[in-house]
Amino acid sequence: MTRLAAIFDLDGTILNTLPDLVDSLNLALSAAGFPTHDLDSFRPMVGNGMIKMIERALPAERRDPPTQTGILAHFKKEYAKRQCDRTVPYEGIVELLKDLNAQGWALGVLSNKDHENTLQVVNHYFPGIFHQILGVKPGATTKPDPTGARLICEALGQAPERVFYVGDSGVDMATAIGAGCRPIGVAWGFRPQAELIAGGALAILKKPADFFHVIANL
Numbered sequence: 001m002t003r004l005a006a007i008f009d010l011d012g013t014i015l016n017t018l019p020d021l022v023d024s025l026n027l028a029l030s031a032a033g034f035p036t037h038d039l040d041s042f043r044p045m046v047g048n049g050m051i052k053m054i055e056r057a058l059p060a061e062r063r064d065p066p067t068q069t070g071i072l073a074h075f076k077k078e079y080a081k082r083q084c085d086r087t088v089p090y091e092g093i094v095e096l097l098k099d100l101n102a103q104g105w106a107l108g109v110l111s112n113k114d115h116e117n118t119l120q121v122v123n124h125y126f127p128g129i130f131h132q133i134l135g136v137k138p139g140a141t142t143k144p145d146p147t148g149a150r151l152i153c154e155a156l157g158q159a160p161e162r163v164f165y166v167g168d169s170g171v172d173m174a175t176a177i178g179a180g181c182r183p184i185g186v187a188w189g190f191r192p193q194a195e196l197i198a199g200g201a202l203a204i205l206k207k208p209a210d211f212f213h214v215i216a217n218l
Contacts, residue, residue: 003106007149007181008151009167010111010118010135011046012189014093015125019086020079021046025057030076032067034058043190047169049112049142059109069120076114084124090188092208097129100211108132108152110175111161112142144171153179164215166205173199182218184211194209 011017018039026036029141037045038058045056054072055063100107107130111118118135123208132155134148141147168189176183178201185204187201193204203214 002103004164005106005108005109005153005162006100006157006164006166007108007152007176008097009165009169009172010109010113010122011166012168012173012191013090013166013186014097014109015087015089015121017083017087018043018046018190020084021053022084023086024078024082025053025075028071029057029079031074031209032071032125034062034071046190047112047171049136050114052142065196079117083121085119087125089125090208094126096208096211097126106131106156106158108156109134110143110148110152110178112171144174144178146175146180148174149179149181153181166211168196170199173201176200184214 001134021088022037022039022042025042029036045053050072051068054075055070058067058071084112097107108119109122109130113135115135115137119133122130122133132152134152136142149165150160153163159182163181164184165172165179165181166184166186167173167176168186169191171183173183173196185193185201187193187204187206196204202218205214
């Protein structure tokens, strides 16, 4: 039987990273004299990579490249110190991933977070679970460019059309479709379900335990 495979987004899909991200960003913003953000206002800023997150967090009149570069550098230093402080797996995710792994699924993670950060948090919270882990490396494109998803499919030895891509945003759905994977949305993440449906999700998981039932009906 052909091995089954799935690629998971990181932030908002398998880990609630929002508290550590906003704490780190607020420290960088505050140090530079800019307004800070609460969790709810910060939520829509995440999903297109760190540079886009910084741009969205800054006041519209201060989004010049030098300012963004300075805030990004400070943010990265702060986040490296606290990226596992308040981050937690979503309820039921660990159990789902262990079940998939035990059943022989080929599993990958694709994130718009820097590659080193991605490796660190995935290996911290899900040791030995994923076969391929990929964040953004210098010079690489970010999602929704499908290159990363295609690279993971190739590394897993899977044709993209046989790979389920699970994410919490329209960016993830566009990535999945662009790579030729099968897009699945999650209801517990950073973005509203309407965005996932509009983005082409074949199904929406209400909770991680729904995964097997949902894919059986696709």
